[in-house]
Amino acid sequence: MKTHVKALVVGGGAVGASIAYHLARAGWSDVMLLERDELTSGSTWHAAGLLPLFNMGYATGHIHDYSVKFYKTLEEETGLNPGFAVVGNLRMAQCQERMDEYMLYASTAETLGIPYEFLSPAQIRERWPLVRTEDLQGALFHPTDGYINPADVTQAMAKGARQRGVEIVRRWQVDGYEWTGAEWKVSVTKMVEKGGNLVASDETAVITAEHVVTATGNHAQRTAALLGIKIPAIPVEHQFIVTEPDPALVDYRKTHGEHPVLRDADALWYVREERGGWILGPYERNAPARFAYGVPDSFRADLFPLDLDRIEAEYMSFIHRIPSSESVGLKDDFNGxxxxxxxxxxxxxPAPGLRNMWLAEGFSFGITAAGGTGYYLAQMMVEGEAEIDMAALDPKRYGSWMTTEYAVKKNEECYEHVFILHHPDEERPAARPLRTDPAYDRQQALGAQFGCVNGWERPNYYAPQGFDDHDARSFRRGGWWQYAVDEARAIREGVGLIDATAFTKHVVKGPGATQFLDWFTCNKLPKVGRINLTYALTAAGTTRTEYTIVRLGEDEYYLVSAGAWSAYDADYLRKAAEEKAGEFGYIEIQDVTSQWGVLAIAGPKSRDVLNEIVKDADPATVLSNKRFPWLSMRNIELGMCPVRAIRVAYTGELGWELHHPIEMQRYLWDQLMQAGAKHGMKPVGARAQNWLRQEKSYRAFGTELGRDATPLEADLPRFVDLSKEFHGKPEMQEKGIRSKCCTLLIDGPEDADPWGREALYLDGEKVGRLTSGGYSVAFGKSIGMGYVKPDLAVPGTRLKVRMFNDLWDAEVVVDSPYDPKNETIRKDG
Incomplete structure (x- = not known):
């Protein structure tokens, strides 16, 4: 066994084997994989091996697509057959809303180039007569999908890794990690079998590795404890049953090919053929989480007792859908x-707070994701960034506020929701409310329907008391839509109040702060008392974080970024500052997110409302353009509340962000609502705000802005100062403009708007995709933002957008189609 390697992969399941393979294929010749037991002895061995090719996540969709294509090449390379049965995947729908979901799936699948076809009940019956179809609306069929043998594909990847020089070592367990400042010292212990159990021997060793990747599956909580971090990956029981041969199926197969993987999402199960019988895998309610604090030493390739009562409804619906299965006995069962x-x-x-430590944990569809995870993670490690935006999978999307109990509740909920309708406006209830700001009760009393952002409760919209948000959800214009329209109009025509407390907020100060931020971000730094919008780039020149920077002093800055990405932004900011401290000098960074509340007031009457309560020697002029110009910050007093007011509005109207001590928020909220009453002020939620920012072509991080596009591709050259040197500049320039962001007005269906996941076409050719979508109150039609080929991102270009399996007219419009000269936002008073 080697004692020094370039990269050590910990975990010998499908994910670990793929990572080791792809690191070697990417050029790292000195790679070791360490497994505490045997390869595939974790959840890989009892996985059903399904390959659900596509889901609604853009990054995850790419990962699954790569896996399916990659697995088909393994036998030629390694000589080992991974057992890939390309039988297709049939997603059946019992109701129109499920078909609406599939049509959104399909349009998003087109953005990745994944083939599909829609089938009617009659077409399903004609192809697969054993399936009952009279109560189906139809189905979505992915012909290139199927299933694979988990153990075989893992062994094939392991052989491919060995052929490329990877050393695979079994029966060694990691017991400790120590960072030396340049590499990791990994303490390991030889494991031996005694009485059927795996126990530690007296033989130990230390492996030194420049990089470590953990792919420890069900043992993620032990990994977290060894690293001193939080990893919200906790197992949930999943059971499936295998039937005896079904005579009707055996007879059918004499003249027909194998059935596709069948998914009756409304019945909460999947089914595939297995040796003349069926495998039924339900995703039932009340499946419990296990091993919240670690896997017992006695648990190896073990299973839990089957709980047939828990899956009785799913089993009966399986018999209903495939009537020939009613008389077939059960041959085997799995609950792992x-x-x-x-x-x-x-x-x-990257693991939070640690260098050269990489996580690959929490795979509920590990066989499907293994190949693509290895490929894209290897890109991140070897090249510095993946070719797709991996932010949606980043381990730091959960902050330090996350606890074990939270993870247990949410993971059980997630399991239960595998086949629940995934509305784009979905909000799941488990472990909520948890993080609430002081005005939460006030907003709740006004009918706020809350969403959850990084654990924070944030109003999505306001509705009458007794309104049911769950019933309001839809793939079209849900029951909440008109309320959001009214809120958007209130800001365009009057005044609205938005709770933006979830914004991430950092203070960066010290002798090295100015030089550091000038290098760290791509725009000019603002003068004292002014603000700038800017971006921190990745090493590949793409967009890593969007910041509003407020300069409080010569060497003190207040950074505001997206609320969903607090730990993600903090980790990148701190690591970058640590790297440059020797060059720039002392830099102090404070995460003050929970110390400062934010209420945003916007609309033509916003100044009138603030004038009611602002305290100043000359209150009539304190908010004027002369004393308080656009894109500036002033410390003001609203009643008894000191406020760091920033004259900026994400809605594109006259407005201010009112940053205040969070303990005074309830007082400030009451003051503003009382002052706003005579001006008709409405509380406004995030959905209306999202529509309004699209009318101004304001890009959002996580949609238009991400690690797969540069700020120049986002068409934001005005926020990039090419006269200075900054992190990622050469790489940004080298990439050029591969695609370009634009805004589109859309003549779509009367009852629906795009969600920002749809494909764009020109003359039948796919030319781009939407990244955001919604409704424009200013133009009375649907609106969207997205990326297209650069030569098409020109006002007047007419395209088509795929919605509900039809193509609808869309036109590229000027940037900021609403008030392109920013006259309303600069309004004086």
């Missing part, structure tokens, strides 16, 4: 732990 995360996405990327 499968890791989940609170949102269902795996945790892939």
């Amino acid at each position: 732990p499968i890791c989940y995360t609170p949102d269902g996405n795996p945790l892939v990327g």
